[in-house]
Amino acid sequence: MLRSIARIIKWSGQRKKRLYLGFLYSFLNAMFTAMPIMGAAYGLNLIIEDMNGRTTLTMDWVFYMLGFMIFTIAGRFLFAYLRASAQESIGYEVTAEQRIVIGTILKRVSLGFFSKKSAGEIAAAVTTDLSFIEMFGMKMIDVVINGYISALTMVLCLAFYNVWVALIAVAGILLSAVFLKLLGNKSNENAPLHQRAKDSMVAATIEYVRGMPVVKSFKQDGVAKEGVSKAYRMSKDINVKTEKNYVPYNCLHLFALKAASVGIVLASALLAANGAMDIPTMLMMAIFSFIIFGHVEQLNNAAHVLKIIDATLDKLAGIENAEFIDKDSKDVELSAYDIQFQDVTFAYEKRTVLKNVSFTIPENTTTAIIGPSGSGKSTICSLIARFYDADKGSVSVGGVDVKAMTCDSLLKNISMVFQKVYLFHDTVLNNIRFGKPEATFEEVVETTKKACCHDFIMNLPNGYETVIGDGGSTLSGGEKQRISIARAMLKNAPVVILDEATASVDPENEHTIQKAISALVHGKTMIIIAHRLATIQNADQILVVDDGCIAQRGTHENLIKQDGVYKRFLSIRKTAEGWSI
Numbered sequence: 001m002l003r004s005i006a007r008i009i010k011w012s013g014q015r016k017k018r019l020y021l022g023f024l025y026s027f028l029n030a031m032f033t034a035m036p037i038m039g040a041a042y043g044l045n046l047i048i049e050d051m052n053g054r055t056t057l058t059m060d061w062v063f064y065m066l067g068f069m070i071f072t073i074a075g076r077f078l079f080a081y082l083r084a085s086a087q088e089s090i091g092y093e094v095t096a097e098q099r100i101v102i103g104t105i106l107k108r109v110s111l112g113f114f115s116k117k118s119a120g121e122i123a124a125a126v127t128t129d130l131s132f133i134e135m136f137g138m139k140m141i142d143v144v145i146n147g148y149i150s151a152l153t154m155v156l157c158l159a160f161y162n163v164w165v166a167l168i169a170v171a172g173i174l175l176s177a178v179f180l181k182l183l184g185n186k187s188n189e190n191a192p193l194h195q196r197a198k199d200s201m202v203a204a205t206i207e208y209v210r211g212m213p214v215v216k217s218f219k220q221d222g223v224a225k226e227g228v229s230k231a232y233r234m235s236k237d238i239n240v241k242t243e244k245n246y247v248p249y250n251c252l253h254l255f256a257l258k259a260a261s262v263g264i265v266l267a268s269a270l271l272a273a274n275g276a277m278d279i280p281t282m283l284m285m286a287i288f289s290f291i292i293f294g295h296v297e298q299l300n301n302a303a304h305v306l307k308i309i310d311a312t313l314d315k316l317a318g319i320e321n322a323e324f325i326d327k328d329s330k331d332v333e334l335s336a337y338d339i340q341f342q343d344v345t346f347a348y349e350k351r352t353v354l355k356n357v358s359f360t361i362p363e364n365t366t367t368a369i370i371g372p373s374g375s376g377k378s379t380i381c382s383l384i385a386r387f388y389d390a391d392k393g394s395v396s397v398g399g400v401d402v403k404a405m406t407c408d409s410l411l412k413n414i415s416m417v418f419q420k421v422y423l424f425h426d427t428v429l430n431n432i433r434f435g436k437p438e439a440t441f442e443e444v445v446e447t448t449k450k451a452c453c454h455d456f457i458m459n460l461p462n463g464y465e466t467v468i469g470d471g472g473s474t475l476s477g478g479e480k481q482r483i484s485i486a487r488a489m490l491k492n493a494p495v496v497i498l499d500e501a502t503a504s505v506d507p508e509n510e511h512t513i514q515k516a517i518s519a520l521v522h523g524k525t526m527i528i529i530a531h532r533l534a535t536i537q538n539a540d541q542i543l544v545v546d547d548g549c550i551a552q553r554g555t556h557e558n559l560i561k562q563d564g565v566y567k568r569f570l571s572i573r574k575t576a577e578g579w580s581i
């Protein structure tokens with residue numbers, strides 16, 4: 001338990017000092033809790049003395065006592081307030097920073113990281129997991145450390161009157177600690193299961209919501225719901241099992257403390273009966289016996305919660321310690337933008353997708369990459385943008401190996417339009433400005449007109465201020481694609497990568513967009529994964545990718561003369577697009 005507490009203290013980072021200050025306030029709070037009880041016992045003793053004629057109480061004394069009581073009660077609340085102010089907000093402050101840090105980390109890891117960790121796992125880490133620590137981290141510090149400080153302070157007060165009674169209290173605390181340790185061991189087994197069940201629940205829910213169109217179209221509600229229900233049932237089963245496991249230890253822990261309370265009362269009564277303790281002190285001991293273990297009693301919940309926090313911190317460390325793809329790289333200012341692949345081999349995990357690929361894309365030219373589905377076209381683009389690093393060979397831009405460049409310094413030179421368009425749950429304006437946050441509204445409008453989006457944006461309920469649904473769900477495929485083209489246009493980077501960007505644009509707009517793209521990419525190095533014949537034919541260079549290799553390379557005029565993949569590909573495209581050429 002103390003190890004977990006030490007981890008939370010470490011987690012609080014630079015705010016540690018406030019935690020320590022909180023411990024001091026907690027000690028003072030406990031002192032001020034004990035003082036009125038001790039004062040009352042002292043007062044009661046004097047009243048008895050007065051009644052027996054051994055002393056005479058004056059009104060001044062009554063006022064002193066009253067003042068003392070008010071002072072101690074006020075002091076108790078003051079230190080409780082100071083303790084809460086110093087400690088309670090730390091959890092919220094640290095988690096807010098940690099969420100931002102995780103966001104930055106995710107931006108700098110290789111995309112392979114996301115194949116190993118599911119979206120649900122990452123979403124749970126940033127939301128529910130961090131919220132759990134946010135809510136319970138500081139509470140546990142309060143319950144455990146402040147709880148023990150409070151109990152031990154009161155034990156010291158007891159010892160001031162009678163060491164044997166104080167020892168009974170210590171015995172109760174130690175015995176309860178043994179049961180808490182056993183409870184902690186059980187929690188150790190259950191916490192990772194609890195964590196996994198939670199991750200599965202989040203992942204299943206995300207999957208269910210995302211896959212809703214498929215679920216509806218295939219009328220497979222039952223199958224999809226079964227997956228979510230299974231995850232929810234698993235979570236419930238683990239929670240129920242966990243609670244059942246804890247019951248015996250919870251009972252033993254409380255039994256030890258209650259037995260110690262009874263022991264304190266009995267021992268005090270025995271001492272009083274034998275004349276070794278006066279009646280007021282005995283009454284004071286009885287009152288102490290009720291409140292001394294108040295905080296320690298809550299430690300059974302803490303033992304369980306702390307183990308979950310431990311498992312959560314382990315999981316967060318797994319994300320935070322992820323290796324940055326560009327950890328050994330430097331910010332580089334490029335002065336040229338030609339792209340070169342030299343003997344590049346790349347595998348996703350164990351599956352080799354690119355094999356000894358070599359080619360050059362001269363600056364300010366358009367290169368069309370074509371090839372069958374799964375041949376490795378998108379992978380080539382991912383390596384240029386350094387979403388992954390090549391296993392062998394080198395990828396360079398402007399003569400600089402991309403491995404030598406930080407992702408930020410490389411990507412500021414690249415505009416990308418992906419096959420799967422993703423728009424953020426934000427306004428249309430902000431989604432387009434994502435390409436250039438400092439762009440003026442006029443600049444944005446100028447770009448959207450070129451990308452043929454201005455008219456449909458103006459028809460949206462709030463124009464540029466219309467908030468787009470999650471992932472762009474409130475727009476059509478073509479509209480999303482045009483916005484993503486506008487976003488890339490606004491960025492105006494010297495290298496442009498288009499991954500089948502015009503695939504879901506309707507024929508009416510396609511021609512206009514093509515014209516806009518041609519104007520935009522003028523003077524830029526452009527790589528386009530294209531299936532449209534017009535794009536392919538107009539390219540300065542065509543790379544034909546087949547099974548992870550460059551099968552053919554040249555201009556349309558050259559390649560059409562050769563018998564090979566290109567010719568076959570072209571005849572298939574012509575059949576498909578026959579009417580459009």
Ligand SMILES: Nc1ncnc2c1ncn2[C@@H]1O[C@H](COP(=O)(O)OP(=O)(O)OP(=O)(O)O)[C@@H](O)[C@H]1O
Nearest residue numbers: 115348349353371372373374375376377378379380
């Ligand atoms: N993240 C990934 N993890 C594992 N394998 C992947 C990953 N991305 C792609 N692949 C595999 O690598 C191979 C090449 O994929 P890539 O997306 O580069 O092909 P492509 O030519 O662009 O295909 P398409 O034209 O269908 O988009 C495919 O077999 C694919 O299954």
